[in-house]
Amino acid sequence: MRLDQLVTAVTLLFVSLSAFAESSKALATAPEKVSSLLNGMEIPNVIVKDAEGAPFSLQALIMQKPSIVLFYRGGWCPYCSRQLAGLKDIEQDLVNAGYQILAISPQSPAQLQEQKLEIKMAVKLLSDESLAAVTGFGVGYYLDSATQARYQGHGVSLTTDSTGKGVLPAPSLFFLDTAGVVQMSYVNPDFKVRPSSELVLAIAQALAKQR
Secondary structure (H helix, E strand, C coil), X not given: CCHHHHHHHXXXXXXXXXXXXXXXXXXXXXXXXXXXXXXXXXXXXXXXEECCCCEEEHHHHHHHCCEXXXXXXXXXXXXXHHHHHHHHHHHHHXXXXXXXXXXXXXXXXXXXXXXXXXXXXCCEEEECCCCHHHHHCCCEEECCHHHHHHHHHCCCCCCECCCCCEEEECCEEEEECCCCEEEEEEECCCCCCCCCHHHHHHHHHHHHHCC
């Protein structure tokens, strides 16, 4: 399949994002109102932490090799777990195409430690407990009070901002070059909908041929 055909296929899955602000971003009031980085835009210079709590510049990580940056809700989310399992099936193909996989969630490093023992794959789990990455990429949003209470009632430990409001990312994938420029992205406010691993691999391989 040609790259232009892949672009068309992915575009059919994209959500129409409105009113992108090139200035500093803010968290959206609902998942359908997120305004993410678009193709050709450069990622923000934010600090994230690994599962051991060590801080890293996300830009410095991206400079090492082309990257697939995945934003997911947390290890507690079954849809996120299935997505990571699907990536595990194709991780060697992605590595062969020259990519590293960086999975970012608002979970704390301690929570990532528990998840790291479960997934056993090449993906690098990163904590965005400060919410800088989800804000900078334009994929973060506030949970409404009813949803926040329901999740917390089920024992989900949510990351909150200074006002106590829970924040989650809209599930997203960003294909980045080593300059930190977005080559392709997928953002969907429906947390139950994720791109198939076959589509992810096809896009990665097609973009790799363009280098």
